[in-house]
Amino acid sequence: MSKVLVIGAGGVGSVAVHKMAANPDIFSEIHLASRTRAKCDAIAASVKQRTGVNVPTYALDAEDIPALVALIEQIGPQLVVNLALPYQDLAIMDGCLRTGVDYLDTANYEPKDVAKFEYKWQWDLHDRFREKGLMALLGSGFDPGVTSVFAMWLKKHRLKTIRTLDILDCNGGDHGQAFATNFNPEINIREVTAPARHWENNQWIETPAMSVKQAFDFEAVGTRNMYLMYHEELESLAKFVPELERARFWMTFGEEYIKHLTVLQNVGMTRIDPVIYEGREIIPLQFLKVVLPEPSTLGPTTKGKTNIGVIATGEALDGSGEKTFYIKNICDHEEAYAETGNQAVSYTTGVPAMIGSAMMLGGQWRGKGVFNMEEFDPDPFMDMLNQHGLPWTVEELDGPLGF
Numbered sequence: 001m002s003k004v005l006v007i008g009a010g011g012v013g014s015v016a017v018h019k020m021a022a023n024p025d026i027f028s029e030i031h032l033a034s035r036t037r038a039k040c041d042a043i044a045a046s047v048k049q050r051t052g053v054n055v056p057t058y059a060l061d062a063e064d065i066p067a068l069v070a071l072i073e074q075i076g077p078q079l080v081v082n083l084a085l086p087y088q089d090l091a092i093m094d095g096c097l098r099t100g101v102d103y104l105d106t107a108n109y110e111p112k113d114v115a116k117f118e119y120k121w122q123w124d125l126h127d128r129f130r131e132k133g134l135m136a137l138l139g140s141g142f143d144p145g146v147t148s149v150f151a152m153w154l155k156k157h158r159l160k161t162i163r164t165l166d167i168l169d170c171n172g173g174d175h176g177q178a179f180a181t182n183f184n185p186e187i188n189i190r191e192v193t194a195p196a197r198h199w200e201n202n203q204w205i206e207t208p209a210m211s212v213k214q215a216f217d218f219e220a221v222g223t224r225n226m227y228l229m230y231h232e233e234l235e236s237l238a239k240f241v242p243e244l245e246r247a248r249f250w251m252t253f254g255e256e257y258i259k260h261l262t263v264l265q266n267v268g269m270t271r272i273d274p275v276i277y278e279g280r281e282i283i284p285l286q287f288l289k290v291v292l293p294e295p296s297t298l299g300p301t302t303k304g305k306t307n308i309g310v311i312a313t314g315e316a317l318d319g320s321g322e323k324t325f326y327i328k329n330i331c332d333h334e335e336a337y338a339e340t341g342n343q344a345v346s347y348t349t350g351v352p353a354m355i356g357s358a359m360m361l362g363g364q365w366r367g368k369g370v371f372n373m374e375e376f377d378p379d380p381f382m383d384m385l386n387q388h389g390l391p392w393t394v395e396e397l398d399g400p401l402g403f
């Protein structure tokens with residue numbers, strides 16, 4: 001029986017709190033804080049109506065360390081689940097260190113003024129968490145998160161070594177809008193406009209953003225163009241699967257999305273440096289976020305499925321030579337919405353955040369320090385994916401990818 005404080009009342013926070021409330025044997029008390037309390041209250045009302053569970057809510061700017069510390073001390077949780085934005089990671093980790101509470105998040109730290117994300121800042125806190133006997137679990141969403149657990153499950157049950165690994169992220173959903181992002185627009189656009197990077201022969205290979213394109217036939221979605229991108233789990237996979245010769249991340253984008261993004265980029269609307277507008281500084285990308293649809297409003301109209309998986313090639317565990325396996329989850333936007341009031345991109349992130357929290361609270365995943373998903377036994381996590389709405393399948397392919 002455990003008390004948690006969730007910070008962040010967006011789509012991901014909403015799904016995680018709904019799923020925690022549906023598992024009262026694991027989560028005995030759930031508290032929800034975010035910058036805008038009204039958003040917490042709307043989630044709490046939905047949770048009450050769907051599950052009967054009361055979720056106390058609070059207004060909190062997580063970058064205000066004294067306020068954060070005071071709230072953690074007032075509530076006394078065993079775990080703080082950070083589902084705000086990557087900008088808040090270090091502040092919330094600091095709050096956990098000051099109050100002696102465990103920490104979990106779904107995205108690695110990113111400074112506001114540079115479109116760059118890496119684990120270094122959070123890995124640097126390992127000794128401080130270890131000395132205090134605390135645990136921090138990084139990246140417990142779908143990607144990063146489940147994708148690393150998929151890779152480690154293959155390494156435990158099918159492959160002795162992984163030579164090449166490809167993560168394929170397809171959102172085959174249609175929200176009926178000309179242009180919208182499925183999670184926080186600012187974070188999403190920073191991610192897709194950054195140069196692509198993949199791991200090959202022990203080094204990072206950089207290519208211009210969206211310059212490498214590949215068609216792929218996704219089960220339950222159909223053939224889509226996917227683009228090579230950089231994604232944070234490539235960094236942890238390269239660290240924890242040292243034999244990897246090549247690791248790549250691919251994400252699908254439709255023609256309309258790319259057309260709009262190209263124009264927005266060309267006219268300077270995706271810039272993250274300040275410009276002066278009517279005498280005051282504004283950041284174009286932050287202004288753009290305000291005029292784009294809020295991802296949480298896309299839920300009622302989004303139809304179709306997501307299909308996210310890992311294809312890995314390596315030496316078979318049973319000594320039968322080189323083998324290739326494809327492990328994936330397919331999630332339906334309308335079913336996710338019916339269950340939690342959120343579309344599948346939030347659902348596929350919020351459910352693993354709940355499961356990672358359950359792993360920590362239940363003791364299946366324990367340690368002192370800062371950890372990534374690759375460092376723990378994948379089996380109990382994979383069992384919970386099957387039980388809590390993200391079932392997965394694994395199949396053997398005829399051979400390695402031909403691209």
Ligand code: NDP
Pocket residue numbers: 007008009010011012013033034035036039060061062063083084085086088106107139140141142143144145182183184187295296345346348349
């Ligand atoms: P949203 O933008 O919908 O929600 C973020 C929430 O955090 C908002 O409620 C926002 O408040 C709140 N917030 C922002 N700044 C602060 C602050 N300083 N203090 C307190 N609360 C704050 O994002 P999502 O729900 O889509 O995403 C949440 C996280 O999940 C992000 O870090 C994102 O990168 C990550 N993610 C991870 C994925 C994965 O697979 N690993 C996939 C998708 C997302 P307000 O409403 O006032 O703005």
